[in-house]
Amino acid sequence: MPEISVRGLEMPESPIRKLAPLAAAAKKSGVKVYHLNIGQPDLPTPQCGLDALKNIDRNILEYSPSQGYLSYREKLCTFYKKFNINVTPDDIIITAGGSEAVLYSFMACLNPGDEIIVPEPAYANYMAFAISAGAKIRTIATSIEEGFALPKVEKFEELINERTRAIMICNPNNPTGYLYTRREMNQIRDLVKKYDLYLFSDEVYREYIYTGSPYISAMHLHGIENNTVLIDSVSKRYSECGIRIGALITKNEEIRKAVMKFCQARLSPPLIGQIVAEASLDAPESYYRDVYDEYVERRKCLIDGLNRIPGVYSPIPMGAFYTVAKLPVDDSEKFCRWCLEEFNYKGETVMMAPASGFYTTPGAGINQVRIAYVLKRKDLERALVILEKALEEYPGRVEEE
Structure with missing residues (x-):
């Protein structure tokens, strides 16, 4: 069989989407997945x-x-x-x-x-x-x-x-x-x-x-x-x-x-x-204002919640609706996979994007994840509880010296 092109071999997998089959399998088994991995807003499109x-x-x-x-x-x-x-x-x-x-x-x-x-x-x-x-x-x-x-x-x-x-x-x-x-x-x-x-x-x-x-x-x-x-x-x-x-x-x-x-x-x-x-483009100013205000509240909910979890750190993002958070884990991709394949808390788990996929420097971002605050505050609060429980149980947890 002819060989795949060098371009095709070098093309990286998406850190945002490559764990999607694991999330689909978790859902099929009856586990609810909170999607913090992808920038898909849940707010309504303008009427x-x-x-x-x-x-x-x-x-x-x-x-x-x-x-x-x-x-x-x-x-x-x-x-x-x-x-x-x-x-x-x-x-x-x-x-x-x-x-x-x-x-x-x-x-x-x-x-x-x-x-x-x-x-x-x-x-x-x-x-x-x-x-x-x-x-x-x-x-x-x-x-x-x-x-x-x-x-x-x-x-x-x-x-x-x-x-x-x-x-x-x-x-x-x-x-x-x-x-x-x-x-x-x-x-x-x-x-x-x-x-x-x-x-x-x-x-x-x-x-x-x-x-x-x-x-x-x-x-x-x-x-x-x-x-x-x-x-x-x-x-x-x-x-x-x-x-x-x-x-x-x-x-x-x-x-x-x-x-x-x-x-x-x-x-x-x-x-x-x-x-x-x-x-x-004809959306009223109230549409933009309501969406903006909602993201302000979600940002506060997520960042405050992350920084209350032992061993977790996130700087305060000043724009967009993402943050990169540092976790007390040996490898964030292993942790994200584990959350989808082996862990659930009361039938629920979280999906995040391993941040190493956003770096080209080998080893960079190994203990970081990207989190999108595109879910309702109630769902963000629940996801934070699940994340804390996951970090408590994860066998690859690393404590800072």
């Missing part, structure tokens, strides 16, 4: 989006334009103005989720062998998209003890060489919930200018910032407008993960021309998804 879906009146479900519907892109421009992001419809290309926007950014801007600097821990699929593009991720370490703040400029410059082509950030961050400060964003801007790099900025969680500070987008950074590509998605903003609608936004016309070739090759972004996403 105006659901109404648009229910009231689709078409005789043909046709291709849309490769760059997405103009009407949707025009409404997005108005939406972004609320965040002081000033773009035109021509600056926006609609994609099949934020994932396609990241992939096409890499494909259009990077050559095989080019390197992207990414602070770690990082969203695991960045590695997958880099492999797809033939590029290489070079990670710069952040630490849980320092709240995952960016290291000094010198640490970045140690990684920069003739193959360095880009910096990739997620702000607010998945998996840590870290929010980059103005100083850190200016530091990144200066590096991009100094070395003439691309800046890929994944900003799909911008609606969820808990510091009260003004949001700093990559689009706010002066002097690197033609170096910047912004990634966006409706998945988290409107609880619309399944409609697969994202956006790639850049002022750089040459990038857009290159991206459009890939867009034309895949024909068009999802028609029905665009209809729902465009309608969802």
Whole structure:
């Protein structure tokens, strides 16, 4: 039989989804599983989006334009103005989720062998998209003890060489919930200018910032407008993960021309998804406020609860709806598997994402998990009880000296 490609062999499994068969088996045996592993919000999609879906009146479900519907892109421009992001419809290309926007950014801007600097821990699929593009991720370490703040400029410059082509950030961050400060964003801007790099900025969680500070987008950074590509998605903003609608936004016309070739090759972004996403832009301010307030309460519930469990530590995430927590275990992946395969407390267990899958450095994150606070507070409280019981019984528990 012919061999699988090197690309296929190097493609990493998702730390978020690879334990899903174990969760399915646990459920089949009658165990209730609290899903803390995946960023699938349980809050409702805007009613105006659901109404648009229910009231689709078409005789043909046709291709849309490769760059997405103009009407949707025009409404997005108005939406972004609320965040002081000033773009035109021509600056926006609609994609099949934020994932396609990241992939096409890499494909259009990077050559095989080019390197992207990414602070770690990082969203695991960045590695997958880099492999797809033939590029290489070079990670710069952040630490849980320092709240995952960016290291000094010198640490970045140690990684920069003739193959360095880009910096990739997620702000607010998945998996840590870290929010980059103005100083850190200016530091990144200066590096991009100094070395003439691309800046890929994944900003799909911008609606969820808990510091009260003004949001700093990559689009706010002066002097690197033609170096910047912004990634966006409706998945988290409107609880619309399944409609697969994202956006790639850049002022750089040459990038857009290159991206459009890939867009034309895949024909068009999802028609029905665009209809729902465009309608969802009419959601009232009360929708955004209610969702935001709910995440604030969930964050407090989870972080307070985690830090009350003996041996557990989580910094306070300043954005998104994730945290990376340190557990008193020998190996978080073994622990997560054990929770699904061998443990339950009164017929219930928890599913988390081993944080080692968000690192490329061998051994990093070995005793950490990513937890998404996307469940109701009552469910989060119950999940915390179960987690504490699991840690008490886990045979690989490690006590700090």
